[in-house]
Amino acid sequence: MKNQMSLEFDSRSENEAFARVVVAAFATQLNPTLEEIDDIKTVVSEAVTNAIVHGYEQKEEYKVFLQCEITEQTIQITIMDYGVGIEDVEKAKTPMYTTKPYMNRSGMGFTFMEALMDELEVYSKKDEGTTVKMKKRIEAK
Amino acid sequence: MKRTSYKLEDRTLIVGLGSELDHHNVSIINKELSKYLQMYIIKNIIFDFNDVTFMDSSGIGLVMGGYKQAVLYGGSVMLSNISERVDRIFAFSGVYRFVSKVEI
Numbered sequence: 001m002k003n004q005m006s007l008e009f010d011s012r013s014e015n016e017a018f019a020r021v022v023v024a025a026f027a028t029q030l031n032p033t034l035e036e037i038d039d040i041k042t043v044v045s046e047a048v049t050n051a052i053v054h055g056y057e058q059k060e061e062y063k064v065f066l067q068c069e070i071t072e073q074t075i076q077i078t079i080m081d082y083g084v085g086i087e088d089v090e091k092a093k094t095p096m097y098t099t100k101p102y103m104n105r106s107g108m109g110f111t112f113m114e115a116l117m118d119e120l121e122v123y124s125k126k127d128e129g130t131t132v133k134m135k136k137r138i139e140a141k
Numbered sequence: 142m143k144r145t146s147y148k149l150e151d152r153t154l155i156v157g158l159g160s161e162l163d164h165h166n167v168s169i170i171n172k173e174l175s176k177y178l179q180m181y182i183i184k185n186i187i188f189d190f191n192d193v194t195f196m197d198s199s200g201i202g203l204v205m206g207g208y209k210q211a212v213l214y215g216g217s218v219m220l221s222n223i224s225e226r227v228d229r230i231f232a233f234s235g236v237y238r239f240v241s242k243v244e245i
């Protein structure tokens with residue numbers, strides 16, 4: 001089976017909840033467990049929050065792009081922004097590394113994405129934006 | 142969706158967290174929390190997770206931010222009614238080195 005959807009929405013923090021609920025609903029066709037749904041909601045929330053908080057630095061007039069693709073038992077989730085970009089992606093992925101500690105960010109976003117998904121790829125260029133691509137296989141029940 | 146509630150008992154602030162702990166809601170809670178900390182003499186903070194149905198890494202930021210405040214007043218931060226999933230997230234991220242669980 002192959003199925004695809006894409007969505008663009010304003011870079012407002014209200015849309016963090018919207019985005020994770022949409023992806024969770026799209027993923028239900030793979031018949032995931034409650035735990036797998038929670039994993040998917042968490043990583044979408046992390047990546048969308050990063051686009052809004054870091055990429056667009058909380059300016060609300062920009063767009064976040066979300067794309068999901070189901071191929072057989074695997075869901076691929078792509079989240080993209082045209083924000084400030086990341087200079088050193090490997091460093092950004094380090095557990096507890098954050099450039100906004102004064103905002104009470106924990107620096108665990110990428111660590112969660114890595115732990116809860118099977119694959120994580122981050123493409124980023126300073127001043128151009130960031131694309132986060134994640135994959136998870138949902139076993140057939 | 143459930144909102145956050147605040148209850149002051151002696152010098153302990155009990156924060157009854159709402160259902161979804163993401164960046165959006167945690168920003169609101171942080172603002173409310175700092176108002177309480179300015180208005181009242183508060184030593185300890187208890188975060189009650191009873192109604193929490195979703196949490197991402199913003200929840201870690203909330204708890205650790207509360208801890209940084211509480212240590213300034215010689216107090217502590219405690220967590221109650223933690224679900225299995227939230228417990229795993231906190232254990233994984235080392236939060237229990239700074240805060241402990243309590244039954245309320």
Ligand SMILES: Nc1ncnc2c1ncn2[C@@H]1O[C@H](COP(=O)(O)OP(=O)(O)O)[C@@H](O)[C@H]1O
Pocket residue numbers: 046050051052054055056081083084085086092093097098099100105106107108109110111130198
């Ligand atoms: N979309 C993005 N645009 C720009 N910078 C980003 C983006 N996503 C992540 N980053 C950078 O990577 C760091 C680590 O991200 P993360 O692990 O989610 O931790 P946190 O969000 O708590 O800072 C961020 O502090 C930020 O500097």
Ligand SMILES: [Mg+2]
Pocket residue numbers: 046049050105108109110198
């Ligand atoms: Mg993050």
